[in-house]
Amino acid sequence: MRFTLRQLQVFVGVARSENVSRAAEALALSQSAASAALAELESLFEQQLFDRKGKRLRLNEQGSLLLPHAVELLDRAEEIETLLRGDHGLGNLRVGATLTIGNYLLPLIASAYLQRHPESRVRLQVHNTASIAAMLLRYEIDLGLVEGQVVDAEIELEPWVDDELVVFCAPSHALAGREAVSVEEIAPQPWILRERGSGTRETFDRALRHRPGGLVPRLELEHTEAVKRAVESGLGLGCLSRLALRDALRRGSLVALETPELDLRRQFSFAWHKGKYHSAAIRCFLDDCRAFTAGARRSDLIALPAVP
Numbered sequence: 322m323r324f325t326l327r328q329l330q331v332f333v334g335v336a337r338s339e340n341v342s343r344a345a346e347a348l349a350l351s352q353s354a355a356s357a358a359l360a361e362l363e364s365l366f367e368q369q370l371f372d373r374k375g376k377r378l379r380l381n382e383q384g385s386l387l388l389p390h391a392v393e394l395l396d397r398a399e400e401i402e403t404l405l406r407g408d409h410g411l412g413n414l415r416v417g418a419t420l421t422i423g424n425y426l427l428p429l430i431a432s433a434y435l436q437r438h439p440e441s442r443v444r445l446q447v448h449n450t451a452s453i454a455a456m457l458l459r460y461e462i463d464l465g466l467v468e469g470q471v472v473d474a475e476i477e478l479e480p481w482v483d484d485e486l487v488v489f490c491a492p493s494h495a496l497a498g499r500e501a502v503s504v505e506e507i508a509p510q511p512w513i514l515r516e517r518g519s520g521t522r523e524t525f526d527r528a529l530r531h532r533p534g535g536l537v538p539r540l541e542l543e544h545t546e547a548v549k550r551a552v553e554s555g556l557g558l559g560c561l562s563r564l565a566l567r568d569a570l571r572r573g574s575l576v577a578l579e580t581p582e583l584d585l586r587r588q589f590s591f592a593w594h595k596g597k598y599h600s601a602a603i604r605c606f607l608d609d610c611r612a613f614t615a616g617a618r619r620s621d622l623i624a625l626p627a628v629p
Contacts, residue, residue, distance in 0.1 A: 389596025423447030469520020511557030
């Protein structure tokens with residue numbers, strides 16, 4: 322074998338960061354050592370793997386073909402190293418989740434996983450659906466847990482558990498006592514919504530796609546809890562997952578508005594790059610996710626500890 326694992330590590334690091342110095346820092350190498358490793362890999366096979374523009378390196382066609390194979394080989398090498406060290410853990414795992422899943426489900430699942438595999442290491446990142454998809458494409462995470470649609474030929478989706486959004490308001494709002502409200506009644510109201518690119522916003526916009534002009538939000542926020550607090554303070558109506566609202570609705574600090582004209586159903590899904598090798602860690606984590614939601618027909622019906 323003419324190439325080394327270190328050369329592949331540098332190649333993958335540069336592919337992710339598009340910068341040699343950042344890749345070197347992540348690998349605890351000097352910039353000169355990282356540059357030399359990449360140059361050696363390219364010269365060995367007389368192949369350029371990147372298009373270079375200043376300090377920025379972007380994968381060319383040959384590099385894009387190599388990337389999934391390099392990532393898989395490094396993943397398998399890590400498993401071999403773990404086995405030879407005699408570790409009982411499953412190695413490192415990088416998981417990305419969208420906000421509803423990341424805030425309300427993922428910490429509990431990760432906690433249970435680490436209790437069963439105490440020698441393992443898990444890195445969790447929480448972003449919106451668009452960001453998680455981009456990270457999967459760059460192999461920056463091993464697995465994504467998403468609540469929005471991901472339309473990309475390189476990303477595989479597997480349905481996990483059903484979810485549903487609900488329109489809600491403060492208890493003092495004029496609509497709070499209504500049994501059901503129409504789209505025409507809620508459309509003129511001021512709205513506090515998640516940002517575009519989030520799965521929650523995508524589902525909300527899709528439900529209102531047939532209404533001319535749609536809705537103009539009064540405020541767009543990137544965090545679920547911020548949306549809840551803004552609505553609770555009386556700024557307007559919101560629309561979030563029933564899972565995110567479960568404790569607030571139980572306490573009565575927020576009130577659900579039934580909207581029979583709107584289809585606000587969606588699915589939580591597992592997402593991964595089609596070229597990604599499913600290590601033992603990924604397989605075990607997926608099994609734990611499925612076991613955690615087993616028997617629940619919807620996300621807000623999953624058995625979770627109540628928040629006072």
